Amino acid sequence: MSANSQDVVATPRGQADLRDANLSELRASNLVDLVFDEVRAAILDKSLPPGLRVTEAGLAEHLNVSKTPVREALLRLRQIGLIEDDGRRGGRVIAPSRSAIEHAFEIREALEAFTARAAAERATDGERRAIYSAAAESLRGAEAGDRNAFSHWDSMFHERIAKTTANPRLVHLLDDACALIATLRTRDLPHAGASVECAKGHVAVADAIQAGDAAAAAAEMRAHLLRVKDYVLEALADVLDEPQQIAGPMSTPPDQEPHP
Ligand SMILES: [Zn+2]
Numbered sequence: 227m228s229a230n231s232q233d234v235v236a237t238p239r240g241q242a243d244l245r246d247a248n249l250s251e252l253r254a255s256n257l258v259d260l261v262f263d264e265v266r267a268a269i270l271d272k273s274l275p276p277g278l279r280v281t282e283a284g285l286a287e288h289l290n291v292s293k294t295p296v297r298e299a300l301l302r303l304r305q306i307g308l309i310e311d312d313g314r315r316g317g318r319v320i321a322p323s324r325s326a327i328e329h330a331f332e333i334r335e336a337l338e339a340f341t342a343r344a345a346a347e348r349a350t351d352g353e354r355r356a357i358y359s360a361a362a363e364s365l366r367g368a369e370a371g372d373r374n375a376f377s378h379w380d381s382m383f384h385e386r387i388a389k390t391t392a393n394p395r396l397v398h399l400l401d402d403a404c405a406l407i408a409t410l411r412t413r414d415l416p417h418a419g420a421s422v423e424c425a426k427g428h429v430a431v432a433d434a435i436q437a438g439d440a441a442a443a444a445a446e447m448r449a450h451l452l453r454v455k456d457y458v459l460e461a462l463a464d465v466l467d468e469p470q471q472i473a474g475p476m477s478t479p480p481d482q483e484p485h486p
Contacts, residue, residue: 262299281316331455342447345390346440361428368421
């Protein structure tokens with residue numbers, strides 16, 4: 227099959243919103259931001275699933291915009307790692323592979339060992355309490371088997387720590403690294419006990435931040451991320467050990483059935 231707009235089989239989320247917007251009045255840079263946000267959201271909610279080939283022409287048609295902002299948005303998505311180059315114009319939504327997951331976690335580890343250390347050193351009392359409360363809520367959610375609550379408080383926990391750096395670029399970089407991991411991890415944690423273990427890791431990090439112990443906060447954060455990475459790899463073990471599902475035929479999206 228050729229690289230044409232038919233390769234884009236899924237409809238990006240919120241497409242109608244973009245069509246309704248009076249695009250001609252938007253400045254070009256805003257339009258690139260809009261297209262970027264829209265495609266990123268569609269990749270995150272899997273309406274553009276991992277492994278899917280996307281083309282400038284296909285996305286431009288779906289979003290009812292010209293190819294120029296799509297080209298720029300794709301360039302940024304490639305820099306983040308959400309779209310990978312496949313030697314042709316456009317690219318492919320990144321698909322899980324052992325090395326892609328390990329590399330993405332290395333980036334988080336580098337960033338979050340720093341953010342945890344910074345939080346222990348500089349966070350205000352209010353920030354420390356907010357971090358601890360997000361950790362405690364994630365544990366409560368995990369113990370209750372409430373997957374949505376766990377994952378909400380998981381994100382809040384990491385975000386609150388990152389924000390104590392008061393460094394918007396760093397918060398942005400971490401957000402991008404987390405988006406890449408959310409795309410690569412096509413399944414939930416392998417069992418309920420895994421969420422509880424992860425949430426206990428949050429509490430350990432929060433304890434170290436409360437105590438103002440920067441070295442312990444960084445070490446606990448590293449241990450937490452390594453544990454999460456191991457669970458992600460365990461949950462995807464059968465997929466990652468099937469090489470043909472990683473490479474995939476040129477224009478065939480991967481299995482789009484919900485995973486068990
Ligand atoms: Zn976490």
